[in-house]
Amino acid sequence: MSEPVKVPGAEGRLLPVATARQVATHLWTMVHGRRRALAGVLVLFLAEAAMSLVFPLVVGRLLDTVIAADGSGVPGSFWWQVTLLIGAAIATGVLAWIAAGALARFAETVIAELREAYVTAALGLPRRVVETAGAGDVVTRAADDIAQVSDALPEVVPRLCVSGFTIALVATGLGTLDPRYLLGFALTVLPYVCTVRWYLRTAPEVYAAERAAQSGRGQHILGTLTELPTVTAHRLEERQLGHIRDATWGAVRWAMRTRIVQNRLFGRLNLTEAIGLVSVLGIGVWLALTGDATPGQVTAAALLFLRTVDPISSLLFVMDDAQSALAALGRIIGVIRRPDPEADAEQMPAVAASGPADETPVADAPISAVGAVNVMEAAEVHFAYRPQRPVLSGVSFHIARGETVALVGATGSGKSTLASLIAGVHGPGAGRIDRGVPRTSIMTVTQETHVFAGTLRDNLTLTARETDDEQLLHALAVVGASSLVSSLPHGLDTPVGHGGHPLTAAQAQLGALARLVLADPQLVILDEATADAGTADAVLLDRAAAAAVQGRAALVIAHRLSQAAAADRILVLDAGRVVERGTHEELIAADGPYARLWRAWNAGATAMSTSLEGEAVQRISPVQESCPPQA
Structure with missing residues (x-):
């Protein structure tokens, strides 16, 4: 069952939010029939990642070739190596262009279907659900959350795959140059693991709360605008502005917390990268001094390690985007996968009731079997939005088939509530x-x-x-x-x-x-x-x-x-x-x-x-x- 996220200070109850498992299941179902296309897109990105590793290896060989020439002329291998560099750069660019285009077409289709499914589900929400949750929550999910998914989803999937593949290739390349380089590479693993564990423990709750705070703000703003005549008639302008101000500052506070999490993440990444680069260069210099490595190999090792900096950083950066996108997806899919509307009455918070008053209500005509003569029968109905403030007290009446019943009364008498x-x-x-x-x-x-x-x-x-x-x-x-x-x-x-x-x-x-x-x-x-x-x-x-x-x-x-x-x-x-x-x-x-x-x-x-x-x-x-x- 999806659980609602609540924002401190927000009134009412927000719409359900899907769990991570429900999000994954729904997305996997959505790409059914397109899984080959998705696999093809990933293969293109992996080929781009592999081609980009040609550069550090060829540069190292090129450096050794120049040093070995020692002023005796340009060796023939030099031109082949330069040609390989140029060819690898062109191939990397072409693969990146094709992969980006294929991903854009794939992602746009999925996002369009997701948007249509959400709008269809939102339009099918019963009035009681919308009024209890607030129209602001529905609108925020349709606008801000879908925009967040549209911005992040095309980046998340390829970066996750490419980053993991690149790290594996770099580790293999460093081991090929000299297994001892892997020691410097391994020194970065523990800090990265600690950073990831800290981030996954801290970020999801912060991002979910930030998205919920945005909904709370939208609920107060939209609710005030849609009920503006009531607000002005009852002179509630200051109260509503206070609610909007509090909700806005609440959203700002949660947004600042997400930035604090991001800054701490970036700081830890920069420190880990510095430790890794110093370690690899230190090992390379030691190997060069002992004669076990050439300057070109040391250069290639350093460039290879730097190639891991970008995918590892991208992996963690995309995790930052992924957390926000997952929070948004949970809110969107929570509405799409919402339980049966007939169960809403059980999920919505109970409305406070006012007990029968001392006065005896006016009796209605005798009640017949519902459905045979009458389409609706109300018997001793009491209702209150807040305890001890009854809106309806002991209302009884029926509406027969084909009959028109008119409700008459002053403003505030309870007509619309009834x-x-x-x-x-x-x-x-x-x-x-x-x-x-x-x-x-x-x-x-x-x-x-x-x-x-x-x-x-x-x-x-x-x-x-x-x-x-x-x-x-x-x-x-x-x-x-x-x-x-x-x-x-x-x-x-x-x-x-x-x-x-x-x-x-x-x-x-x-x-x-x-x-x-x-x-x-x-x-x-x-x-x-x-x-x-x-x-x-x-x-x-x-x-x-x-x-x-x-x-x-x-x-x-x-x-x-x-x-x-x-x-x-x-x-x-x-x-x-x-x-x-x-x-x-x-x-x-x-x-x-x-x-x-x-x-x-x-x-x-x-x-x-x-x-x-x-x-x-x-x-x-x-x-x-x-x-x-x-x-």
């Missing part, structure tokens, strides 16, 4: 919510509608990929948006969203309602879906919403009481309690809280709004006239 519980975003702290339909057949439409970059067709088929043009046009006709297609230069194939043809807020909302029709859910939740509409568009959107939910069970959080008046039943919430319920006519006759709200709302309806409503009706054909009969 809708979230019905949708399955949260679980009740006490009581129960029974659903007669699968959660995949529950769809929520809010006032925040996003237009994705792509064609109008792409935006409409997000919820139903296998949809033909006739079905798309029918869905648009149902919500009264047939004129939208004809108003665009290329119809359904017109690019919209960022960089494309701009859509008005009303057109975007009509598109969302058309997506709802195409998805064909059994239970619809409209969370103030038309709240942002101006008076001229309100009539259009209200009719579109009514047409979209026709024949389906629906829970409507009514921003305008005209929506509530059209519902089959109305629930009035006050401080998390159902204080009234009934039809519009029944509640008006009762002359209670709803009747007072209705009179206040009617008093605010001006003649101008009536005029604009008539204008909207004339401008756009009524839904019931433009909609063909539904099957």
Whole structure:
């Protein structure tokens, strides 16, 4: 099971992080069918490494050739040795160029598939998971972590193989020159081993914490931006800025710790390299003084050892990159390999419940068997985001098949929270919510509608990929948006969203309602879906919403009481309690809280709004006239 990484000071719980074994297993599965291509890339890099060792050996021979000539002319072997040097340099360059190109093609394909798999998995996350973890964590993994993998992955695999191969070849070359050179080479092994053990013990935790701190910062920033109206309405600017400031400094502190680890690593490497070079040169000088080595052999030995400095340093440097990349991969693959969404409720932290209050909640109608008559039943539901601060207290009601239930109440009365519980975003702290339909057949439409970059067709088929043009046009006709297609230069194939043809807020909302029709859910939740509409568009959107939910069970959080008046039943919430319920006519006759709200709302309806409503009706054909009969 993947374990979440927690950041001190971060609120909520971050998404799961895959273990090293899970990362290795997933990557090995991804390269299935490409393993020969990967092996070919590695062979090219190994050939480049072998060719690069020709230089020190030939330079040593060349030095001995020059010394042996002793002014008697240029021997014929000199030109062969120079030609070999030039040929080896050209071959090394060509091999490096071919290998880099092959690796780039291989890595780009793997990274693209990894990115697509992550985006697919992220889009499939249930709302409760995203809201608990925070959108910042999802976005940070999609941006920073994938960028980290893209930068590091093309370097890690070849360097690991090339470095090990080069070290083995250098050791063989030194032993061929004189086995005693291996003593100086061996003196570097113990410091290198100690450095690697220290690094592997210290770095992974630091890098994982640094990536998690970046997510914590992104969570606070994105959460503040997306909920900016709430933040400003409740005057929480200073508190949120404080959270962002603390999270940013936390990310900076962890970033500094990674730099400290890197600096200590580099210092130990430099000291080890100095010890090794002095040892090899010392042995070489001693061998030359005793007549057991020529100046050329001493030079070749020193150059060969220096050839190990770069791959060993590269090996440890790439381990530094690998730690950061592995931390990022763990966070990406943790989402891709996430457990079954149905198990999320068990993994998410329990929501604090408020116990039943002293007051007796308003009773609902008798509960029938879920699925036979009702699609949803809530019984004595209590919920609180924080202990001792109840948001919902003893809420009971049901939604019958084909019935529209409206929720009415002041801001903060618990309407959106109740809708979230019905949708399955949260679980009740006490009581129960029974659903007669699968959660995949529950769809929520809010006032925040996003237009994705792509064609109008792409935006409409997000919820139903296998949809033909006739079905798309029918869905648009149902919500009264047939004129939208004809108003665009290329119809359904017109690019919209960022960089494309701009859509008005009303057109975007009509598109969302058309997506709802195409998805064909059994239970619809409209969370103030038309709240942002101006008076001229309100009539259009209200009719579109009514047409979209026709024949389906629906829970409507009514921003305008005209929506509530059209519902089959109305629930009035006050401080998390159902204080009234009934039809519009029944509640008006009762002359209670709803009747007072209705009179206040009617008093605010001006003649101008009536005029604009008539204008909207004339401008756009009524839904019931433009909609063909539904099957």
